[in-house]
Amino acid sequence: MTINEHIEEFHGLPVHDFLAAAEGAAPPDPAAVAWRIGLEYDSPVTFAEAWQRFLDTVDTARVTAVVIGNWAPEEPEPLTGALAAIVAAAGRLPALRALFLGDITFEECEISWLQMCDITPLFTAYPQLEELVVRGAGEDYEGSTRLALSPLRHERLRALRFESGGLPGAVVRAVGACDFPALERLELWLGVASYGGDWTTADLAPFLGGDALPALRHLGLQNAEQQDEIAALVARAPVVPRLTGLALSMGALTDEGAEALLDGQPLTHLSTLDLHHHYLTEQTRQRLRDALPGVALDLSGAEKPDDKWRYVAVAE
Template identity: 50%
Template sequence: MISELQNEFHDLPVVEFPTDDATPTPNPESPVAWRVSAESYDAPAEWPEVFAKFRAAVDPATVQAIVVGTWSDPYEKSSAHVVEALVAAADEFPNLRSIFLGDMTFEDCEISWIVQSDVTPLLTAFPRLEHLKVRGGTQLGLAPVRHENLRSLVVESGGLPNDVVWAAAGSDLPALTHLELWLGTENYGANSTVEDLAPIFGGAKLPALTSLALSNSDYQDAIAEAVATAPIVPQLRALDLSKGVLTDDGAGSLLAGQSLTHLGSLDLHHNYLSSAMQERFRAALEPAGVELNLDPEDADEDDYDGTVYRSVAVGE
């Protein structure tokens, strides 16, 4: 849910590191995910300053997860200074396994206003990192990498640049079990195509992948058609094509393609499927025990002067 701050991150409760000097720093007996934030507006301290206080107050060697909340003026100032601060302190965090960069709600900054930066240095500086989650696609950068230990990669965006999609698809991630890309809409900077996803569909660099989400896309029909014959599908247990502009055309191709009865779950909510198509999915997959999320009430078509407009779930 992007409308609420994360209260749990990879099975750890999220604890806010206090920025008020008068507030005592929590000292949890059990591991937690620490949220480190600076104020979005009129910040008394920049994020690296808050991070320095955090490192002085909490033994970095005990930290397993960091949730980066807001930084000062995230709608115009990129996350580069946040990434640089994390990378510079990498040696202090030998047990850091999870990073979430950009845990903000619309009250802090709309998702497509969040100015990100190149996050590749996080993967190179933290070779033991297992989970990386990023929110926001504006100015986001990523280069193809090989990472031996990354188990989940999640990028939530209203519009993902094609070079980031291409880099994620082209990365060599032998331990990755969950890949989630919110591809977004061209109205908010998305310019990828289904061809950019080809390495994911092939699966050669993703031998452990069991959960795949390619969602929130203008070209959801083309994705569904590619998935229908994608070599990676038999190894999946969860498939998510939700939040996009999937119609009966793409859904029909998906259903007519390779078997999906081995899946544990198939998420197609917030799409544009007819009642008849939804019933076809139920008849084909529910008897096999596949958990379906169709949720037909979430997506409404707008009809203006005879032209039908469809939109992704998350844009601005």
């Protein structure tokens, strides 16, 4: 799987590309769209200039959702400067409830090449934020900058997703140490060690225990080579009975992991179980269908179960 298209909807709103809008076209209602600010390759303007133009020409007091695209007009560069501009503009965006960092396709920059930074200041600057998506994590080579987060408390955040080909263990542990009393959806694209994913299954304990996130209703632990091991942990995790949605997709899930789910605690209460991109045999897939007749079960993206090389959906 590659990320080859920009998102078209975010936070329940259609995405409007601020820089690509036709000259002279009537602008949309500021509150009716998610505003995308992203540079084309070899852009004549910098991100700082584009961001300032957005602040100066749109009634940003009414903007509820923002999507940040490519912040580097040519070669990859750290998110640091763009993030500082977004944080500095918090007073101009009092209604902001949703932010997507990194709506960038593989043709613009591979997900593992995206150079990130410490995103902790966002949470302080935007205490009313309800949804945050972060794409990319960076690697420790050739001076690239990695994603970082410090443990914190945020009262309003309801949905958090990290999209990565290799999520740093320090970030996974920081999320586990955060106090998010309102968080209902958590999705982690964990990724692989060769692209910076130095997390361990022990780092997932706070999400599986059930106490750290009291409002959690949807949990995604995805895109992992160790998907079977994760499935075995989920099969007996205290958090599962109060979930309505579970995603163990995008990874190297085999019959072994599915057997653990089938032999573990009941999953019939779930509304959705997402297992897409997997290495399950047809026999096991049918067992899952038979065992979970009332669950919206996603078994798409079947790979060859006997394939010697098992890969996650998103890595490089």
